[in-house]
Amino acid sequence: MAELESGGWFDLVGVEMIRWTHLLTPQSARGLWGTFPNVRELDPDRREAFLHGVAEVVAGQPGGVAEDHYVTALYTARRRTDPEA
Template sequence: MRRLASLVRPGGGLAVWWTVFGDPDRSPPWRADLDALYQRWLPAQGRGPAGAPAPLRVAERTAELEAGDWFGPVQVETIRWEHQLTPHGPRGLWGTFPNVREMSADRREAFLDGVAEVVASQPGGTVVAHYVTALYTAPRRNDSSLLTGHTNRAADA
């Protein structure tokens, strides 16, 4: 946080956001078929019963952003949105995900074919995908010690 704060001008602010692909509060029926694909091809990446995804654990993310007292107070906005996908759409979208891009070419193609098949098998050959974007913003606290590397905080004593 200190390094980020040193890059933000006094009076400036920090904005960070994450998009969660698949709203944990709105799980459509086709998601079970997608989860089965993840279990087969990317077992460590699938959704599980572990609770809310990291970006949606607001208290944890807020504490991280306020660590060191460089930024704050943190404001959080949760934006729920959706997008209709055809069988062709997931190939382009999922193909950009780092965990999918890191797969070997043959495994990646098999996984992407599977995602397209999940969509194609739904009524009308389309699905509505639900997403959540968590946006965290915070002003930089004005503190000249950011520039000098010295602090006068009691916690540093």
């Protein structure tokens, strides 16, 4: 917020932290983790073994789903209308 306020371009800078949860099935966990660059760079056999392990961990959770928690920062600001700013 300080960085947004320091340029003098904005008034009423605010931030809201939005907490949300994404439920992962074994298949969706494989799909998500398979997009991560460090996983994609693995050779095919190691990548498959890793993703299989991820799916097994999720399948072993109660109900066969895992909660993936996120926090999204939402910054809002009103453009300053003062022409000398």
